Amino acid sequence: MARRNTPTPWEDYGFFGPDSVAWKVWGYPTAPVTGLQRAVVVEELDPPLIAAVDATGDNYNRPRTRYDRTIRYFAMVAFADSRTVSKAADVLVKVHSKAIGVEPLSGKTYDANDPHSQLWILLTGWHSVLKAYETYGPGKLSEEEENRYWEECAIAAELQTCDPADVPRTRDGVRAYFERMRPHLAASEAAQNMMHHLLNAQVILPSAHWSLRPALWAIAKVIRAGTIATMPHWMRRLGGLRQSRLTDVLVRPLLRLSYGVLHRVRTLKLAVLRAISPSTVPIVEPMWRGIAPANPVVLTPTEARERYGYDEPRRAHLALRARQRERVFGHGESPSDEGLVESQQVLGSLA
Template sequence: MARSVAVPNRKTVEPAEDYGFFGPDSVTWRVWSYPTSLTVGFQRAVVVEELDPALVASVDETHAIWDRPRTRYDRTLRYFALVAFGDSRATSKAADVLVKVHSKAVGIEPLSGGQYDANDPRSQLWIHLTAWHSILYAYERYGPGKLSEQDELRYWQECAVAAELQTCAGEHIPRNRAEVRQYFEEMRPQLVGSQVAKDTMNHLLQADVMLPKLPAVFRPVTKGIAFALRKATVATMPRWMRELGGIRQSRAMDALVRPLARITFALAHLNRKSELRMLGVLSPSTVSVVAPVLLGVPPRNPETLTPAQARERYGYTEPATAHLELRARQAERALAGKRRSDEGIRESEPILGSTA
């Protein structure tokens, strides 16, 4: 099981190789580096995405969020942090190996009887946009507030850049607020509050399952943090989404949690080491990715690349067409009821963290 880590300082933190795909002048760095993002924002994303029948079927098949919730949370958060903050080499490698990891997640979705595939461009776009939308929404609600019209446009354009690291189809990626709203309206009729979805969403709202095991004397504190995080996250979800998920929370609680959360996150943001300490509890493996950004440690090479430039430099294939032979082999075995290879999982551990 992942453990909390020591908080680095400017003298001990390892500089990144470069600025990755965004850099200090990006809206992405401004929004994602605020403490709302990798807490409420990320929890909201992993909860909301379970309403997609294909995705929740894939999640339920592995059972990882039930058997190893802290490990699964840690690895997923590290990947998204790499996309936002990581250097171009490490992030390109993570994106490539993730295609292999997802090649195992193929099967039959029980509600429709259709096939699901975690590498399907539609599934990848749902995960990607749910994360980026949730991160921004949490920032607006519990952080500094709404972005300017120009900055929001930049944010969604940067979101489209990040989508190039997944199998998303370029022509379907929204690039402004109107297109994002249209996307979610089109997705809404396809979302289903099945019993599996409800169980999974409520499980993921129990933040204490993501936290490390502490001595009994500290458990009331852990429960209190988990309770507050759940209330803050639920308050960001529209009523129709809560109804699908079987989640209840009063309007009074929604109103009460907002000022309390805003004050808490504002205070946390005053001290970057406190932010890193909080992150070290939630996701130890993510600290090394985020630390150079929060502590203002410049990279060895102060440049930004596009995903296409990075693939050309490091020799990776575009995600949509990467590892097609492995993906076909894994799908064939999955649909025949045979055990799939752990090739991608094993390769991912040095990059995304242990699966144990």
Template sequence: MGTIRDWLSLPTAEPAEDYGFFGPDSVTWKVWSYPTSLSIGFQRAVVIEELDPALVAAVDHTQGIYQRPRTRYDRTLRYFAMVAFDDSPSAAEVADVLVKIHSKAVGTDPVTGRSYDANDPASQLWIHLTAWHSILCAYEKFGPGRLTDEEERQYWDECARAAELQTFDPADVPRTRDGIREYFDQMRPQLIGSDIAKKAMNHLLRAEVMLPRMPLLLRPGTRVITALLRRATLATMPRWMRKMGGLGTSRVLDAAIVPPMSAAFTVISMSTRLQLILLRLISPATLPIGTRVLRGITPHCRVTTTPREAQQLYGYAIPAQAHREFREKQHARVFGEGRPPSEQGIVESEPLLGTIS
């Protein structure tokens, strides 16, 4: 009973230092704080990402999504929440540490035979745009609907601002819906529905992998809910991507899932308590950040800044230039000495993103 009371209680959180990179008047806060984001939007992103042969090679090598899927989901969701909602010192720090984390993900893709590096600008752009596009797709399909033209321009401008935390050039971020569509069209010939990609996509579509072990009485209901989430996520994905991943493409089911899921998300969006209960269930590491946003806890300073300004203020190099010596050592260990890479980045990330175990 104590656990149930804890789940139902309304959590509190300490004020942030500032409003970070966007703030409550941004389109990012409007879209990313809607309950479609942490479920369908984020699930869509991590599923689609696996079609990139370089990314899925790194994922398959570590086996993290299979051995500790809940932890992996929790840490990744917290990272994106920090970028979107957290204060500027915290977001700048975690982005800097992420470069070290990604330095571990280097190797040779067994499918294409090419080397991969998670810090490669092209790989980073793929992850970034897939995430921001997926969050928006889920919001528009199962949430309040399409953004206005002005809001959409602002959303992609904010996406480019967040890109200052990545290793690629923020100028490479498209600023329109047509530009995003063109980017995915250009990526299409490079994507591969390999066996390891299909395995990863099917695994990540099982929403239950991101949940804690449920009480016996709740398991039948949990299976129904996760099946609906799977179907809803599929309904947001282009059919060519689904075919590449060996996934279902039923137009009837795509249409049928929209009314009940839209109604469910509308109900959830009307209750701060319910949203925080679900966030605690899905991503406990993200709960403090979500609590500040959903409960409107005012930061110490009601200002926003840009990642570049924060990097300069707090003494971090821009990501493309960060930790070059460390990254070169990681390459030498893997490609030159045939040894596993250092875990230093993972260790340093645990106070920021939560433990890896």
């Protein structure tokens, strides 16, 4: 009989598995903290994305829930089985179908399912997690490992509406992508406010006894400094983020030591993850505990879609997406919440 605290094994290894570089990088404790904090902060520099995020107000109204669902989704892509991830990718298209509107700076329409927006989200996520791993974890990957990492990123792209062919496969290619994006990025007042808000790690932590609040405040300050230290200076200037070079230098050994301890002490690592993203714990715990799936195989997203009957994300739910566009752009109404209720079973509660 299985022990009560033994996590339920996955059906299979999903799309990567224990031999992948994705497991090595995304499985390190830098990923859910500095890595994804950096990702959601940098994302706000894209005008269509901040317009969609600012319109909902969710990052202000329920930051803990929003962050929990974000971490859970990325963790599912890396570690969950093929059935679970395929369902998550499908329902995410429905959720994003309501994130449409008019971007106030340019007056152009935006759509969260737009392939260019999805590529930006994908690459800022995978790049930020790698950057955090290199800076505060074991260090840089070998050239071969990094090329494999970006090949695996292209596999993850098959779970979004972007084209996997657009994913760079090398460090230089990723650097060139961000240089191409740079002229299109901007930091409005809304973007800068959101970036500062998301850099406050206290907004994603549960309430604590008053005696612990000074310690949590200090931890949040260190995490904020560590995240800013991984950002190039041009991004900091756009976001209005000021931090001295001395702080950049001092925070590195402190976070390297802290993450190193977390990596070695599994119970502590799980406790930290449970504090910042409780719904993600059952996603990663089988991997952290070395529990093999029922069927230890790795599938491709195409194989999984054929097996479970899902459409390719860029072609999924076209009728729903058309209805949402008609509501918003044709009738001036708010988009429906179709997909959000369903998403709670897969991505976590909205409450």
